[in-house]
Amino acid sequence: MNMDRKRKWRDLVAVNALEEKWVTRVDFGTRKLAIYDTPTGIYASLALCSHGGADLCDGYFDGHLIECPLHQGAFDVRTGKPISAPASRPMKTYETRIKDGMVQIMA
Amino acid sequence: MAQAIVTPLTQALAEGKLTREELKSFMRRSDWPSLRRLAVWLALVAATTTIVTLAWNSWLIWPAMFVHGVVLVHHFSLQHECVHYAVFRTRWLNDVVGQICGLIIILPHRFFRYEHCDHHTYTQLNGEDPELIPMPKSIWEYLFYISAIPYWRAKFTELLRHASGRLSKVELSFIPTVEHETVYRDARAMLTVYVAIFAGMAIAGWWDLIWYWLIPLLLGEPVMRFVRMTEHVGRPTVSQLSENTRTNLVSKPWAFLCWNMNYHAEHHYVASVPFHALPELHEKLKDHIHVEEGGYFGAHRDILRQLFARKS
Numbered sequence: 001m002n003m004d005r006k007r008k009w010r011d012l013v014a015v016n017a018l019e020e021k022w023v024t025r026v027d028f029g030t031r032k033l034a035i036y037d038t039p040t041g042i043y044a045s046l047a048l049c050s051h052g053g054a055d056l057c058d059g060y061f062d063g064h065l066i067e068c069p070l071h072q073g074a075f076d077v078r079t080g081k082p083i084s085a086p087a088s089r090p091m092k093t094y095e096t097r098i099k100d101g102m103v104q105i106m107a
Numbered sequence: 108m109a110q111a112i113v114t115p116l117t118q119a120l121a122e123g124k125l126t127r128e129e130l131k132s133f134m135r136r137s138d139w140p141s142l143r144r145l146a147v148w149l150a151l152v153a154a155t156t157t158i159v160t161l162a163w164n165s166w167l168i169w170p171a172m173f174v175h176g177v178v179l180v181h182h183f184s185l186q187h188e189c190v191h192y193a194v195f196r197t198r199w200l201n202d203v204v205g206q207i208c209g210l211i212i213i214l215p216h217r218f219f220r221y222e223h224c225d226h227h228t229y230t231q232l233n234g235e236d237p238e239l240i241p242m243p244k245s246i247w248e249y250l251f252y253i254s255a256i257p258y259w260r261a262k263f264t265e266l267l268r269h270a271s272g273r274l275s276k277v278e279l280s281f282i283p284t285v286e287h288e289t290v291y292r293d294a295r296a297m298l299t300v301y302v303a304i305f306a307g308m309a310i311a312g313w314w315d316l317i318w319y320w321l322i323p324l325l326l327g328e329p330v331m332r333f334v335r336m337t338e339h340v341g342r343p344t345v346s347q348l349s350e351n352t353r354t355n356l357v358s359k360p361w362a363f364l365c366w367n368m369n370y371h372a373e374h375h376y377v378a379s380v381p382f383h384a385l386p387e388l389h390e391k392l393k394d395h396i397h398v399e400e401g402g403y404f405g406a407h408r409d410i411l412r413q414l415f416a417r418k419s
Contacts, residue, residue: 022131032111048111052228055111058120060134060379062196069116069379071224072192084192085217086224088283 025057036077044094115348136196176327182208184366193381225281231351255328269294337406357402372396
């Protein structure tokens with residue numbers, strides 16, 4: 001990845017392609033992202049659990065909580081903060097916005 | 108690019124054994140159905156407690172304590188479900204109920220959670236699965252394990268080790284450094300509660316709790332050891348979930364007691380699925396897992412058959 005690349009809003013996925021009130025897996029370049037449709041808006045994070053590396057997009061999702069399918073460690077998708085063991089490190093989150101029917105992330 | 112690790116679930120989805128919509132439906136959680144089930148559970152505990160009371164002044168207290176003990180040790184099954192946060196939608200309810208179950212069966216909840224996570228990562232792999240029960244090499248080893256003597260020895264050693272601020276080499280591998288103090292604190296808190304209970308009994312001169320709790324626990328634990336053996340013992344020590352885990356088809360009363368954990372392979376496939384959805388998940392996965400139609404006794408027949416085949 002080119003670390004010098006300027007950060008800007010980038011299109012990710014159409015809003016109407018998201019799984020309603022659930023988590024959607026989206027490929028973004030070489031990264032796998034998880035996009036969350038929550039009661040307070042759309043949030044995005046890296047899709048792999050910071051504990052064991054499982055795909056969070058196959059996990060249980062409820063409100064603002066995403067739970068890892070492997071060990072049921074959980075994160076708050078708004079901040080990336082771990083809220084249940086064995087997850088102890090935050091997950092990487094992205095700033096998001098909706099523009100012209102597209103979910104965009106700052107990356 | 109970082110790749111997700113391959114889990115049984117990702118494989119099941121990729122191979123079409125399970126659709127994403129089915130997965131979402133199975134994972135759905137709710138508080139009220141589980142609270143209702145918990146109320147029935149508490150009524151069962153009250154009923155077996157009453158049986159012990161009614162049998163108090165006769166030899167029948169021993170079978171009564173055994174029956175009560177069989178129910179008490181199955182708090183393990185409820186605690187196990189709470190470890191996976193699958194009983195209640197409200198997350199803290201799983202923690203509270205899990206902690207209470209742990210107090211009843213002398214198993215610190217958070218430590219069990221860490222240990223159990225590793226069991227799911229390294230299921231049935233020699234030297235890596237911290238909950239692996241080895242295949243007995245003789246009938247004496249088999250009976251000794253079922254006696255629960257080695258279990259209690261290991262658990263009390265573990266509890267005292269943690270209370271004294273130490274972890275074994277294996278435990279250090281699955282408990283993150285930031286959580287070491289939590290494990291020590293939990294063990295000390297648990298021992299403090301037990302000391303307070305015994306002090307209270309001594310002050311009140313009322314020792315009945317030993318007959319309602321500790322003796323039944325000791326009498327019932329061999330049944331739990333018998334049940335726990337059926338999950339993996341005698342299955343190949345390989346990473347393939349279709350091989351290393353056994354689902355046991357048991358009667359409805361026993362499925363109730365073990366919170367459907369007899370559907371063990373399904374549980375390992377998707378640990379986020381609550382106990383009440385496991386029978387439905389079984390219908391989806393039954394052709395891809397090892398199913399023991401003969402239930403727990405069938406599983407033990409299989410274990411004993413293998414044991415005697417090795418010796419001959």
